[in-house]
Amino acid sequence: MSHDNEKLSVIYDLHSYTKASDGDLTPLELVDRAVLMGVDVLTITDHDTVNGILPAWQYINEKSKPLTLIAGVEISTIWEKIEIHIVGLNINLDANCLKHLLEMQTARRNLRAEKIGYKLEKFGIPDTWQNAKAYAAGGQVTRSHFARYIMDYAKQKSIGQVFKKYLTRGKPGYVPADWCKLDEAIDVIHQAGGVAVLAHPGRYSLSAKWQKRLVLYFKQQQGDAIEIAQCQQLSDERKNLTELARLHDLYASVGSDFHRPCAWTELGRNLWLPSGVTPIWQTWQ
Structure with missing residues (x-):
């Protein structure tokens, strides 16, 4: 396989998160780290919110940072009772349809979080909802914030261990998600002038057959691209996703899914695209 895009002078990372x-990291800290890591084009794709983008843009402009920031968001959706993430790239932050959907998503997120808190308190872990909000520090409350609090409170070794013990299906704090439908997210992203990307298709614990069904459905709903390259993947994953992109005439995207500095995920790392696919950024150049 040819690693054509490794040789490109421009490094893209189109999937990252802030506080x-x-x-x-704060939006400003994320910008600084992207510059440090040699990223040229970055997208902030926080869960169901765009609140990190304007501060990052302002910082880049005021400090003349050598970084291009593309407005983005990751929208949580439901397909066949499975939570699927759709990234919107190059979106118009002022689009009313986008504002409305994100308001609805935030309401759903908070309602779910309150239910998680209630279940965990019944199980014997006190003040979980309040502490999850405190850990979020004004950002969107996610299950990761519950996990961080529980990890500290119950002296667990890792967030992953907490998820398995408390927050996954059948465990004390599990509450099923009630997100918007996948096709609704795609439609809103398009109305907001953006392109819709199927995020990390290899991370949904789907069989090869179900992954193909997902990509086919995504294409049928006018999805634009799939995320082919991530920092760390199974040996054949990039090759298989490339074949699906070519089969369904989908653009290719890249993204570290960066949440924090760690050994296995870093901004801009290992995000080359195989030959035979068309990069998503060609849609806005």
Whole structure:
């Protein structure tokens, strides 16, 4: 396989998070780290919010940072009772349809979080909803914030361990998601002038057959691209996703899914695209 895009002078990372949702860095800190890591084009894609984008834009402009920031968001959706994430790239933040959907998503998120808090308190972990909000510090409350609080309170070794013990299906704090439908997210992204990307298709624990069904449905709903390249993937994943992109005439996107500095995820790392696919950024150039 040819690693054509490794040789490109421009490094793109179109999937990252700030403290506006469950990232560890402020928008300004994320910008600084992207510059440090040599990223040229970055997208902030916080969960169901765009609150991190304007501060980052202002900082880039005021400090003349050598970074192009593309407005983005990651929208949580439901398809076949499975939570699927759709990234919107190059969106218009002032689009009323986008504002309305994100307001609805935030309401759904908070209602779910209150239910999680109630269940965990019944299980014997006190003040979980209040502490999750405190850990979010004004950002979108996610299950990661519950996990961080529980990890500290119950002296667990890792967030992953907390999820398995408390927050996944069948566990004390599990509450099923009630997100918008996948096709609704795609439609709103398009109305907001953006392109819709199927985020990290390899992370939904789907069989090869179900993954193909998902990509086909995404294409049928006028989805634009799939995220082919991430920092860390199974050996054949990039190749298989490339084949699906070519089969369904979808653009290719890249993204670290960066939440915090760690050993396995870093901004701009290992985000080359195989030959035979068309990069998503060609749609806005």
